[in-house]
Amino acid sequence: MDFSLSDEQKLLRKNTAEFLEKNLKPFVREIDNNGEIPMEFFRKAGENGIISPLIKLKYGGPSLSFMDSVIISEEIARIDTSMATSVYYLLNTSWAYVLQKYGKQELKDKLLPEIANGSKFIGIASTEPSGGSDVANIKTTGRIENGKVIINGEKMYISGAVEAKKNGGGHLTLVKTKEGVGHKGITMVYVPANADGIEITKLNNMGRMGISTSGIKYTNVEVPEENIIGEINEGFYYSMDGFNHARIMVAAACNGLSYKMLEEGLNYIKERKAFGKHLSDFEAISFEAADLRTDVEMAALLNYKAAYLADVEDPDFYIYSSMSKLKSPQIAMDTTKKVMMWFGAYGYTKDSGIEMAARGIFSYLVGAEGALNIMKVIISKAILK
Known part of the structure; x- marks a missing residue:
């Protein structure tokens, strides 16, 4: 069993960190204040193969592995906390993967190169006002006639809708195409955000301000039948495959944030003095640091296993990706909270940057590719079957 990264992966981490330090770090606070990631960053990231790394070479992507993608995800979270x-x-990584795996060739030829070069966004639209994790009971309909899919309904808490409408792209959208059969009557369709009949309402989040969260209303939205992903009425299974893989990226981002917060915290307690001693000399803090470092390392190793199993197409990989999604956000939140407490009043100010991380990580606790209790349902069913 080899826990080391290959030379290529070490170089990937180094080059990604250097690219992000130059092209993303100077804009992080501006992104959080203004609510928008500069489009120029995505173009440069596309040129460097780190905006949708699973896209294959024939579509203009770098054809990297899930483990490679985890490395990039960790580094992004270390910079944009x-x-x-x-x-x-x-989103761009996971749902481009689903499009590449199940989409029709014409659609892949059209969209994947533009996603790979950073000029277009792709996401998932499954959550509805009536429920999030209960994907099988969606209400949005897709009527297929005369070579088109006509969509009516509403999605809620959808990431990237504003960006897709402004800059290009759209969402793999789940629609009901057969009534009375639950999850066996759901179809996945690629819907461009600028299609006629789409109304986007931006919601105001407490954190991760640089990417929009929106409601999307569909009123007789028409897209060509070629935009159907895979087979009709099989969309539920494609979405579950996508969520299972996306959870690896979610956990990787949380782990990257944990590493960054802990790094900031350790540097601070080794320098800051109280009562004539460094904060690191107090066992209440040093023991807490030991626990945090152990937790973060466990979370990262679990996530690496999930990525490895995804790369070798082990059918049980989803158990480990769910475990990662269950633990990594909680550990990241705990790490951020405790580091903020080490910093004291300064940690609560915007000057420290810790508050930005605390607001952002909450989104991974409450949802993002499945709520924590849903992860427990998945894991328990797998281990008890």
Whole structure:
């Protein structure tokens, strides 16, 4: 069993960190304040193969592995601790993967090169006002007639809708195409955000301000039948495959944030003095640091296993990706909270940057590719079957 990264992966981490330090770090606070990631960053990231790394060479992507993608995800979260860029990245990575795996050739030839070069966004639209994790009971309909899919309904809490409408792109959208059969009557369709009949309402989040969260209303939206992903009425299974893989990217981002917060915290307690001693000399803090470092390392190793199993197409990989999604956000939140407490009053100010991380990581606790209790349902069913 080899826990080391290959020379190529070490170089990937180094080059990604250097690219992000130059092209993303100077804009992080501006992104959080203004609510927008510069489009120029995505173009440069596309040129460097780190905006949708699973896309194959024949579509203009770098054809990297899930483990490679985890490395990139960790580095993005270390730089943009608001988690906004991490969300954009995980969507572009995971749902481009689904499009590449199940989409029709014409659609792949059209969209994947533009996603790979950073000029277009792709996300998932499954959550509805009536429920999030209960994908099988969606209400949005897709009527297929005369070579078109006509969509009516509403989605809620959808990431990237504003960006897709402004800059190009859209969402793999789940629609009901057969009534009375639950999840066996759901179809996945690629819907461009600028299609006629789409109304986007931006919601105001508490954090990760650089990527929008919106409601999307569909009123007789028409897209060509070629935009159907895979087979009709099989969309539920494609979405579950996508979520299972996306959870690896979610956990990787959380782990990257944990590493960054802990790094900042350790540097601070080794320098800051109170009562004539460094904070690191107090066992209440040093023991807490030991626990945090152990937790972060465990979370990262679990995530690496999930990525490895995804790369070798082990059918049980989804158990480990769910475990990663269960633990990594909680550990990242705990790490951020405790580091903020080490910093004291300064940690609560915007000057520290820790508050930005605290606001961002909450989005991964409450949802993002499945709520924590849903992860427990998945894991328990797998281990008890």
